[in-house]
Amino acid sequence: MYGKGLRALSISTVAAMTVALGLVFFYAPLEAEQGFLQKIFYVHVPLAIVSLCGFVIGGLLAIQHLRTRDSRWDMRSYVVIHMSLIFALATLITGSIWAKGSWGHWWVWNEPTLVSYLIIFLLYATYQPLRFAIEDPERQARYASVFAITAGAFVPMNFIAVRLSTAYLHPRVLGSTSNLPGSMALTFLVSFGAISLLFATLCKYELTAKHTRSQIRALRRRLAGEPARAPRGRSAAPSPAPTTLAPAGRPAS
Amino acid sequence: MTGRLIAVVPALPLHTAGKYVAGAFIVLFAMVLIYVSIMAIRLSRMERELGELLELAERDGEGAEAPLVQRESTPA
Numbered sequence: 228m229y230g231k232g233l234r235a236l237s238i239s240t241v242a243a244m245t246v247a248l249g250l251v252f253f254y255a256p257l258e259a260e261q262g263f264l265q266k267i268f269y270v271h272v273p274l275a276i277v278s279l280c281g282f283v284i285g286g287l288l289a290i291q292h293l294r295t296r297d298s299r300w301d302m303r304s305y306v307v308i309h310m311s312l313i314f315a316l317a318t319l320i321t322g323s324i325w326a327k328g329s330w331g332h333w334w335v336w337n338e339p340t341l342v343s344y345l346i347i348f349l350l351y352a353t354y355q356p357l358r359f360a361i362e363d364p365e366r367q368a369r370y371a372s373v374f375a376i377t378a379g380a381f382v383p384m385n386f387i388a389v390r391l392s393t394a395y396l397h398p399r400v401l402g403s404t405s406n407l408p409g410s411m412a413l414t415f416l417v418s419f420g421a422i423s424l425l426f427a428t429l430c431k432y433e434l435t436a437k438h439t440r441s442q443i444r445a446l447r448r449r450l451a452g453e454p455a456r457a458p459r460g461r462s463a464a465p466s467p468a469p470t471t472l473a474p475a476g477r478p479a480s
Numbered sequence: 481m482t483g484r485l486i487a488v489v490p491a492l493p494l495h496t497a498g499k500y501v502a503g504a505f506i507v508l509f510a511m512v513l514i515y516v517s518i519m520a521i522r523l524s525r526m527e528r529e530l531g532e533l534l535e536l537a538e539r540d541g542e543g544a545e546a547p548l549v550q551r552e553s554t555p556a
Contacts, residue, residue: 261497262497263497263498263501264497264500264501266501266504267500267501267504270504270505270508271504274508313511313515316511317507317508317511320504320507321504321507321508324500324503324504324507325500325504327500328496328497328500328501425512429512429515432519436519436522436523436526439526440522440526443526443529443530443533446533447529447533447536450533450536450537450540451536
């Protein structure tokens with residue numbers, strides 16, 4: 228179900244990443260002020276944008292979960308937020324490396340973009356503990372969805388607030404791509420596409436793995452003669468959707 | 481071909497900035513690599529579980545073979 232198109236997506240991701248790396252190192256010119264250090268821009272900024280978009284998408288999927296009460300939407304929201312958190316961590320690390328090379332410090336507290344991004348990261352870092360704290364799967368899914376929607380709405384608000392702030396030390400990207408030379412803009416867009424594809428592929432892998440695991444568990448329970456939905460232990464991961472294992476001799480619908 | 485390619489690509493000044501750029505890209509690839517390793521561990525676990533289930537199903541099949549044949553031959 229979730230594995231459909233995974234191979235094509237994986238191949239596209241590898242191809243896009245290869246093209247992006249080729250453009251970054253062999254096509255894009257060196258930036259006048261920062262020189263070779265500016266190459267970090269092609270990995271750091273796409274990671275940041277994709278992770279923030281992921282948080283918002285997680286919120287939209289959570290809305291769908293609350294509307295339909297279908298646990299599959301909760302699973303999707305969980306996986307997207309989980310992956311966004313990993314991408315956000317990569318953003319913070321690459322950003323720190325860039326800051327060290329550019330400003331001479333690993334972290335600058337008076338830079339609103341950095342601090343606001345850290346706040347978003349820390350906010351979402353509480354998502355998994357929140358889930359783990361609630362044992363009842365339905366209540367867990369509901370509370371997690373409310374959290375995902377609220378935090379997801381906070382992301383664009385935070386972005387706008389930072390934009391409106393007075394300090395403009397941090398390099399601006401969105402809204403200023405037209406200021407980039409054509410070769411740099413092309414390289415940035417390809418890198419952004421490659422990172423987006425990587426995000427989509429990893430999410431799909433995660434969903435496929437979780438779905439397969441829940442099917443194996445359901446099969447084990449069925450072979451052991453236990454009910455299809457046995458009570459589970461405390462877990463931060465969402466409760467899997469009811470698996471449609473067909474009765475013996477009849478294919479699954 | 482390679483000579484022409486080298487001629488058009490910008491020189492890579494790896495003196496001071498190189499280590500930072502390398503670090504940033506290594507972070508990305510290390511994270512992907514860690515994720516792939518975790519997926520490989522999960523996959524091997526699922527493979528082992530499927531093997532156990534197959535064994536269980538085969539054992540059950542041997543035990544239930546006789547009644548199943550009997551059921552199939554009985555008209556509905």
